[in-house]
Structures are given as structure tokens and as C-alpha cells.
Amino acid sequence: MESVQAIKQRFEIIGNDPKLNRAIEKAIQVAPTDISVLVTGESGVGKESIPKIIHALSHRKHGKYIAVNCGAIPEGTIDSELFGHEKGSFTGATSTREGYFEVADGGTIFLDEVGELPLTTQVRLLRVLENGEFIKVGSSQTQKTNVRIVAATNVNMFEAIEKGKFREDLYYRLSTVDITLPALRERKDDIHLLFRKFSSDFAQKYKMPPIKLDDDAVALLQKYRWGGNIRQLRNVAEQISVLETNRNISLGTLTGYLPQEGSNLPAVVRDKKPESDFSTEREILYKVLFDMKSDLNDLKKLTMELMQNGNTSKVQETNQGLIKRIYGQEENHREFEELPRTEVYAPQKTVRPEPAVVEQHHDEEEDDDDNYLFAEAVEEEETLRLDEREIELIKKALERNKGKRKAAADELGISERTLYRKIKQYDL
Numbered sequence: 478m479e480s481v482q483a484i485k486q487r488f489e490i491i492g493n494d495p496k497l498n499r500a501i502e503k504a505i506q507v508a509p510t511d512i513s514v515l516v517t518g519e520s521g522v523g524k525e526s527i528p529k530i531i532h533a534l535s536h537r538k539h540g541k542y543i544a545v546n547c548g549a550i551p552e553g554t555i556d557s558e559l560f561g562h563e564k565g566s567f568t569g570a571t572s573t574r575e576g577y578f579e580v581a582d583g584g585t586i587f588l589d590e591v592g593e594l595p596l597t598t599q600v601r602l603l604r605v606l607e608n609g610e611f612i613k614v615g616s617s618q619t620q621k622t623n624v625r626i627v628a629a630t631n632v633n634m635f636e637a638i639e640k641g642k643f644r645e646d647l648y649y650r651l652s653t654v655d656i657t658l659p660a661l662r663e664r665k666d667d668i669h670l671l672f673r674k675f676s677s678d679f680a681q682k683y684k685m686p687p688i689k690l691d692d693d694a695v696a697l698l699q700k701y702r703w704g705g706n707i708r709q710l711r712n713v714a715e716q717i718s719v720l721e722t723n724r725n726i727s728l729g730t731l732t733g734y735l736p737q738e739g740s741n742l743p744a745v746v747r748d749k750k751p752e753s754d755f756s757t758e759r760e761i762l763y764k765v766l767f768d769m770k771s772d773l774n775d776l777k778k779l780t781m782e783l784m785q786n787g788n789t790s791k792v793q794e795t796n797q798g799l800i801k802r803i804y805g806q807e808e809n810h811r812e813f814e815e816l817p818r819t820e821v822y823a824p825q826k827t828v829r830p831e832p833a834v835v836e837q838h839h840d841e842e843e844d845d846d847d848n849y850l851f852a853e854a855v856e857e858e859e860t861l862r863l864d865e866r867e868i869e870l871i872k873k874a875l876e877r878n879k880g881k882r883k884a885a886a887d888e889l890g891i892s893e894r895t896l897y898r899k900i901k902q903y904d905l
């Protein structure tokens with residue numbers, strides 16, 4: 478059996494803390510079995526290396542290792558991603574698809590942020606854990622798979638169970654062995670060690686001499702709370718490495734890089750209840766998706782303009798002709814459009830009756846809005862008049878509601894975020 482030290486070297490894990498060593502030791506011990514493991518610990522403590530160790534030291538090491546971030550996959554597609562789907566089982570399912578549980582047969586699946594799994598998916602997962610059986614979405618045929626599951630979470634699972642967000646039976650199935658990684662603040666002696674390692678890595682990366690902390694700065698480093706744990710420590714080391722010309726770092730300099738507690742940084746926000754955390758993340762995800770769609774629309778418009786201005790023979794063609802050429806087969810463009818609507822935003826009210834669902838309604842509206850935006854690109858004549866109408870209506874709604882965006886959005890029948898985007902778009 479490989480020693481804890483050897484594993485640390487192989488997986489580039491820095492630190493000598495007894496709790497860290499114990500976690501690695503447990504991973505080594507449990508690896509040769511098929512037992513399910515739940516890795517717990519705050520965000521940024523290094524949970525992701527544990528499933529890799531387990532897989533690499535197991536008899537499955539030549540099989541597949543698939544890491545799935547359950548929190549990042551939209552609720553509407555997660556069952557299909559994990560278990561696959563039959564052709565025609567939902568809009569856009571143009572062919573039969575294998576899910577991760579089928580692909581990873583004989584290997585290991587790492588379910589990261591497992592606490593974010595929707596309840597319906599939890600039922601399917603429980604079945605796989607109990608007898609290795611699963612059913613593709615839209616199928617009635619049971620299939621078998623042989624997959625080792627390692628899951629991880631940074632949320633309090635007992636709280637999630639109490640709130641009805643996580644199945645208790647699944648929790649016990651997943652956590653046959655529990656490996657907990659300590660928070661950085663509990664590993665005081667490792668903090669400077671890690672910092673020095675990161676400083677030397679960044680010195681190499683940016684081709685500068687490594688930064689060096691004075692004694693007072695080291696003391697602060699060890700006293701600091703490190704809400705974002707190792708991830709935060711590494712970010713701080715990188716910032717200082719890049720920005721400070723004087724490579725000897727004093728207490729004062731270091732203080733400037735450490736956010737005060739109570740500030741609104743993500744690392745500190747994480748200390749709030751998981752519930753608000755969840756909606757914040759969802760909010761960010763929506764925003765990213767939404768911005769991407771807006772960007773894409775802008776890009777389409779730009780392409781059209783370029784085509785119109787850049788090639789005189791094309792200018793004579795109708796807009797419709799242009800559109801056909803830009804999008805080629807209509808099929809493709811429809812697929813693109815349908816994806817976010819049917820998959821990403823499909824509301825599942827009965828499953829997760831949380832405030833976030835209300836958001837989903839808004840997002841559906843935004844979607845409709847976007848179709849409209851998309852239509853703008855199709856028929857330019859219409860566009861100008863609609864634009865003007867829209868600006869006029871928004872202005873009126875804002876005036877009537879004395880600049881209160883929420884009320885104006887309600888009156889316009891769009892979400893506040895859509896209104897915000899339009900205000901920016903039209904520079905109102």
C-alpha cells in the first residue's frame with residue numbers, strides 16, 4: 478500500500494496537518510473496495526483530489542473516471558446527462574444518448590456538489606447505488622452498470638435532509654465512508670507552507686523572483702480566517718506575486734490583499750445559509766447564460782451588417798435570403814434556440830418548490846423576450862419601429878413608477894433583469 482507521503486507527492490498535495498493526513502489515509506484504505514465515499518469540507522479545501530486518489534488506487538484505475546459537477550448541470554438535463562436518453566424522449570433528443578453511468582461502466586464517477594441534485598435524480602441515483610440498475614430518460618428498459626461512486630459536498634447535508642432537499646436514505650448510501658477535509662484555518666502550520674509553494678509556482682509562471690513574507694505578515698497569514706480556504710490563499714499569493722515590485726512583503730502590504738470579514742466577497746458570502754448561496758449561484762448562472770445569449774444576438778447582427786456592407790452583390794438580396802445564408806439549415810438554428818428554453822429553464826415546480834423557481838418564471842419571460850430580440854435580426858424594417866416603441870414604453874413605465882425598476886418591470890410584464898438589460902442596451 479502506498480504511503481500517505483507518496484500519495485501527497487504524486488497528487489501534489491501540500492501539508493502535514495494530522496487531519497489532512499488522516500483524510501488521505503482513509504482514501505488509501507477505502508480505495509481497493511467498491512464502497513461509496515462522501516467527501517465533505519468547506520469550499521476550496523481540496524476535496525477534488527480525494528476521488529482521484531481513490532480511483533487511481535482502485536482496481537478500476539484502467540476504467541473511466543468521470544467527474545460531474547451536479548451544481549453546474551441544469552435541472553432539466555441532469556437525468557439525461559447522467560443516465561442517457563432515448564431518441565425523441567424530449568424536444569431536441571434527436572438521437573439516443575449514453576449517460577455517464579453507462580459510459581463509466583467499470584470505472585468511477587465523482588459526483589461533485591451532490592447536494593445540488595434534484596430530488597427526482599436522487600431517486601434514480603439511489604437505484605443505481607442499490608442494485609446497479611438505471612433506466613434511460615424516455616425508456617422503459619432497465620440497464621445494468623458497475624460504477625463506483627465518490628461524491629462531494631460543501632453544504633451541510635443534515636440541514637439539506639431536514640429541509641427535504643436531500644433524501645436521507647441516499648445520504649446514508651453515499652456516505653458509507655465519510656472523508657472530511659479540514660478548513661485551512663484549522664491547519665495553521667500548513668498555511669505558510671502552502672503560501673510558499675504557491676509563491677514559488679507563480680514566480681516561475683510570471684518569471685519574477687518569489688515573494689517573501691516578513692514575520693508579522695506570516696503571523697497575519699496564520700491568524701486570518703480564510704473563508705475561501707486554499708483557493709483563496711492561492712489567489713492572494715498570485716495577486717501579490719503579480720502586482721508587488723518589492724518582493725519582500727510586509728504586514729501592511731499583505732493586509733491590503735486580505736478582504737475584511739463582513740465584506741461582500743464570495744468567500745465570505747459562502748458562510749451564509751446554503752439556501753441563499755444556492756440562489757446566488759443560480760442567479761449568476763442565469764446571468765452568464767443570459768449574457769451569452771445577448772452576445773450571440775449582437776454577434777448575429779454584426780455578421781449581418783458586415784455581410785451587407787462588405788459585399789455589394791449580397792446587399793441586393795432580401796433580408797430573408799441573408800438569414801438563410803447565415804444560418805444555413807434552419808434545423809440547426811432551431812436547435813440552438815430551443816436548448817435554453819426547454820432544457821435550462823424547464824420549471825419543475827413540484828420537485829423544488831423554492832424561491833428560485835419564481836426566478837425561473839421570469840427567465841421564461843426573458844426567453845420570450847429574446848426570441849423577440851432574435852426576430853429583430855431577421856427583419857430589420859420591423860426592428861426600428863419596435864425598438865422605438867419599446868424605448869417609449871420603458872420610459873413611460875419608468876416615469877409612471879418614479880424610476881422604480883421593479884414596479885416598472887411589473888407593469889411592462891417583464892422581469893427586472895430584462896428591464897435592467899434594456900435600460901443598459903438603450904442607454905436610458
Ligand SMILES: Nc1ncnc2c1ncn2[C@@H]1O[C@H](COP(=O)(O)OP(=O)(O)OP(=O)(O)O)[C@@H](O)[C@H]1O
Nearest residue numbers: 489490491519520521522523524525526631707708
Ligand atoms: N493540499 C493542497 N496542496 C496544494 N494545493 C491544493 C491543496 N488542496 C487544494 N489545493 C488547490 O486548491 C484549489 C481548491 O481545491 P478544490 O478545487 O479541490 O476545492 P474543493 O474542496 O473542491 O472546493 P469546492 O467545494 O468549492 O468545489 C485547487 O486549485 C487545488 O489544486
Ligand SMILES: [Mg+2]
Nearest residue numbers: 521524525589
Ligand atoms: Mg470542488
